[in-house]
Amino acid sequence: MNHKTLQIHPKDNVLVALQDLSAGEIIPFSGKDITLLNDIPAKHKFAISDLPKDEKIYMYGGIVGKSLFDIPQGGVLSTQNVIHEAEDFGKKATDYHWDAPDISKFKDRTFNGFHRPDGQVGTGNYWLVVPMVFCENRNVDIIKDAFVEELGFSKPNPFKKMVKEMAAMYKSGKKESIETVAVETLTSKPQDRLFENIDGIKFLNHQGGCGGIRQDSEALCTLIAGYVNNPNVAGATILSLGCQNAQSSYMEEKLAKINPNFSKPLIILEQQKEGTEQQLLSRAIKETFVGMAEANLEVRKPAPLSKLTVGLECGGSDGFSGISANPSVGYAADLLVALGGKAILSEFPELCGVEQDLINRCVTDESAEKFSKLMRAYAASAEAVGSGFDMNPSPGNIKDGLITDAMKSSGAAKKGGTSPVTDVLDYGEYVKNPGLNLLCTPGNDVESTTAMAGSGANMILFTTGLGTPTGNPIAPVIKVSSNHKLAEKMPDIIDINTGYVISGEKTIQEMGEEILDKVIKIASGEEQSKAMILGQDDFIPWKRGVSL
Structure with a gap:
């Protein structure tokens, strides 16, 4: 790589500007001089040689576009003279050979993580509070308000102090001084946490669970199950309304499919069964606190990078x-x-455009075919x-x-x-x-x-x-x-x-x-x-x- 331009792959017919280049500047490349016809901003590309209309543009060794008009040598590529073009893809063509990198610096390294009963190891220890449907977002917010600050998980908000100072200046008639108020830099100062081995309690509000197509509700159930099973999660509290499409029972089925041996604490409460909001929230808060106390017993231990x-x-x-x-x-x-x-x-x-390379890298024909089908279906749905x-x-x-x-x-x-x-x-x-x-x-x-x-x-x-x-x-x-x-x-x-x-x-x-x-x-x-x-x-x- 020289200090001004880069040809990423020998097959490429364009150069990348590594810094701002000026029209008229001469760029030496592969034994010839290229005179730039335009200013070329850093990160943009220009033609190595004349590119006639409908010529394929190559970068990274593959097709990335097609010229709309003749692009002369040294001419800049833009949305005015280039349109999208990509290589097609088909079945897995060859057996893939991989030269793995040298791992000698890391082969004996470990990380300190949270070991789960199913063999997964977390890089964090979080408790989740998740609604099955958007109707429960408000109750999730109430639980958040009750827990985060009291347990020492709140993030400092330097802008609150900033607004307080500006309000005081405004009240005292010092409006002209408001522009001088500065905000403190946000840092990762340790909080005085009640549960020292829990990294946080996280609240996953969303707008799904009902009112859309069933496919979206089913996908939401699968997603929530995956979050509950994630090794970084110690346990979870799930709030359900009861009548929505995204049923908590369906989420449990998805969770059992992901992990038949799931054994982390899981609290599931349904508002239409519990009665009043106060009854629902009181039970949710009590059981969540007890669950977090149990999760706090987990400590970090060495684990392989695998x-x-x-x-x-x-x-x-x-x-x-x-x-x-x-x-x-x-x-x-x-x-x-x-x-x-x-x-x-x-x-x-x-x-898009690198499908064949990824297909050829698939270790099985089944995976290659699945990737091809997913890509074609996704592209068709967009079109x-x-x-x-x-x-x-x-x-x-x-x-x-x-x-x-x-x-x-x-x-x-x-x-x-x-x-x-x-x-x-x-x-x-x-x-x-x-x-x-x-x-x-x-x-x-x-x-x-x-x-x-x-x-x-x-x-x-x-x-x-x-x-x-x-x-x-x-x-x-x-x-x-x-x-x-x-x-x-x-x-x-x-x-x-x-x-x-x-x-x-x-x-x-x-x-x-x-x-x-x-x-x-x-x-x-x-x-x-x-x-x-x-x-x-x-x-x-x-x-x-x-x-x-």
């Missing part, structure tokens, strides 16, 4: 994501897989409502160099590293096979991270080039920046900066090892991720159907 299940996510991506952050996370995933752990790659709309994967890039993605879905997908898939695909899961299915698992989710950041935790992820690596505040209630989310500028601008949300790959100061392998080191520290409770410090507890179930 007990980690790490979700792989990206959001607010930019033109550097596929060059620095995603392949660095991919290398960390490869290390984990080589150590016997599990990795989950999701966001199926952002795998049926007048959309499509080609509409995937957001305005922010496009502004920062990702101008087609295939271009975005080719970089996003790098989070999955190079290891074989050991299983393919539909939404809500729980991960069981060590290795790389593909999970069908939307590209929506929160819907995807929500799903991965429901499928058993006890950690989530989240790459971003533009910055995003996404977190998860039970699975620590570690934010990985693709560039220096973001890491410097938003240090409150970024845990690791892979911009050093772009500047040439570190290799992808070095960054991947650094990422796995961070995973181990956070998994052991030695550190908190920025999302944990900020209390970013995002939870959005995926609604595949329409509301009725």
